[in-house]
Amino acid sequence: MFFQEVTPDTSGYMIAGYASAFIILAIYVASIYLRQRNLNQDMEMLAEMEKPALAEAKSKKKPAKPVTKKGRKK
Amino acid sequence: MNPKPLILKILDIVSLILLVVAAYLAIVVAPTEKVMGDVQRVFYFHIGTAWVALIGFVFTAVLSVIYLVTKDLKWDRIQVAAVEVSVVFFLITIILGSIWARPAWNTWWTWDPRLTTAAITELIYIAYFMLRQGIDDPNRRARFGAVYALIGGLSAPITFFAIRLFRTIHPVVIAGSNAAAEGNFSMTDDMLQAFFFALLAFTVIFIDLFWNRIRLGNFQNKVEEMKLQATW
Numbered sequence: 001m002f003f004q005e006v007t008p009d010t011s012g013y014m015i016a017g018y019a020s021a022f023i024i025l026a027i028y029v030a031s032i033y034l035r036q037r038n039l040n041q042d043m044e045m046l047a048e049m050e051k052p053a054l055a056e057a058k059s060k061k062k063p064a065k066p067v068t069k070k071g072r073k074k
Numbered sequence: 075m076n077p078k079p080l081i082l083k084i085l086d087i088v089s090l091i092l093l094v095v096a097a098y099l100a101i102v103v104a105p106t107e108k109v110m111g112d113v114q115r116v117f118y119f120h121i122g123t124a125w126v127a128l129i130g131f132v133f134t135a136v137l138s139v140i141y142l143v144t145k146d147l148k149w150d151r152i153q154v155a156a157v158e159v160s161v162v163f164f165l166i167t168i169i170l171g172s173i174w175a176r177p178a179w180n181t182w183w184t185w186d187p188r189l190t191t192a193a194i195t196e197l198i199y200i201a202y203f204m205l206r207q208g209i210d211d212p213n214r215r216a217r218f219g220a221v222y223a224l225i226g227g228l229s230a231p232i233t234f235f236a237i238r239l240f241r242t243i244h245p246v247v248i249a250g251s252n253a254a255a256e257g258n259f260s261m262t263d264d265m266l267q268a269f270f271f272a273l274l275a276f277t278v279i280f281i282d283l284f285w286n287r288i289r290l291g292n293f294q295n296k297v298e299e300m301k302l303q304a305t306w
Contacts, residue, residue, distance in 0.1 A: 008110070008111045010112050010114075011112040016173055017169075020166070021123070021169070024166050025166070028162045032283070039075070039293050039297050043296075046300045049304055053304075
């Protein structure tokens, strides 16, 4: 680089540098978004799985009242 | 997942604007360096990303100490977020440096002390995730990760001071000069403006991504707990 008189054209390297920086950042942001979306799907699936389990638990907690002779209305 | 706080939404937008303005100042406003030409402009992003990444690595060492003292897994999740974002920023640093080196040094890579320590630092933190992948117990994983990151944290100051301690061809642009350095330059006012703006922009972008990543980690933890409950 000594004794050079004209500034070299290194704009291609500059474009490559900025492009790679933006691409890496974009990939990372996308990865955060995708991981978040997958977790949301997992969460929804777990909630769906929990629904019948909860219903079952509720029915076990409140057993039907036994019908006795005393309780019968005349 | 809890809805995003308004401050974080604003920070997302501000980060994007700062990134665009930083690129504009670096590519359009800052003058072309006479000896290297346009490739010198990658320097603004190179230093900006290196600055936040190295601080991030030191910060993870501090978080390691906090976790080891408190044993609260919340600190482990924050540490993972800090390491991940720092690794991404440091990858950008290394790639930009390599692209700059090609026309400046006539090579993409050389085993110079700065480049070597930088590569080692990046590999140390990539290995951090590999280590964590191999441990199932969350407490054990957090403890091993904390000790590893605490020791790994030493690599950040070593990388920073490598160009000041050893004979190297890497330029020392900030606070110092090196006779052996190839590609040194002094900055004009416009260059300084672009430089400091890039530092500010990447600091804000780091905080934004870090915050988003912590939220993701917390959500991940919540889903894992729900999965465990479902299996029981």
